[in-house]
Amino acid sequence: MTTADQTTADQSTAAQRAKEIVRTAPAQGAAASPAVPAAAVTGPETTATDELVRRARGFASRRAAAGQGEVLPAPPALRVAVLACMDARLDVAAVLGLPEGAAHVIRNAGGVVTDDAVRSLAISQHELGTREIVLIQHTRCGMQTITDEGFRDLMESRTGSRPEWPVLAFRDLEENVRESVEALAASPYLRQSTSVRGFVYDVAAGSLHEVAAARPAAAGDRQTAEG
């Protein structure tokens, strides 16, 4: 099965899965939402957003009941910032075991190093004290199935506007992780002493593996730059 076939197959089940999701409560702990009566979500005017807002109404009391009523400090407790793809199958908090207050999680299409990702990471580091960056991209990423020019063509044909921003599609996943780590390590806006490590999440297996740096000397380079 090609990646394009897989994407089509994934999309064909999406509508069915959406129905299941709005009928099924989140599974975890005391923060879980009560089950949703099917009748509540089958009305023609009900959107998924309506259902999510309904769930959020009960969050404060569930959170308090779980002993999470206090306001935590804004600086992440682990002093970690995660940059990850926005893919819905990558549940960053679940995979890394991140409770509330533990880490910043910055997401975009691909988990790539955009100006805005660097903006958020710079604020994370210089205003809120994070000292490590965990980069997570993943298998079967949609950004591997498009091209920059192809997506610009699509946007222009659908909207009449051709984006000037870089789309940042890629083919080789591990190479893209390596390049992203190098781009973060070289950013003049981020602390030179930052630990930057890149990982691939396997959406089929649910496993995470680290991508080795292309240049083991990179840490030394950064140390020199710092000194």
Ligand SMILES: [Zn+2]
């Ligand atoms: Zn992705």
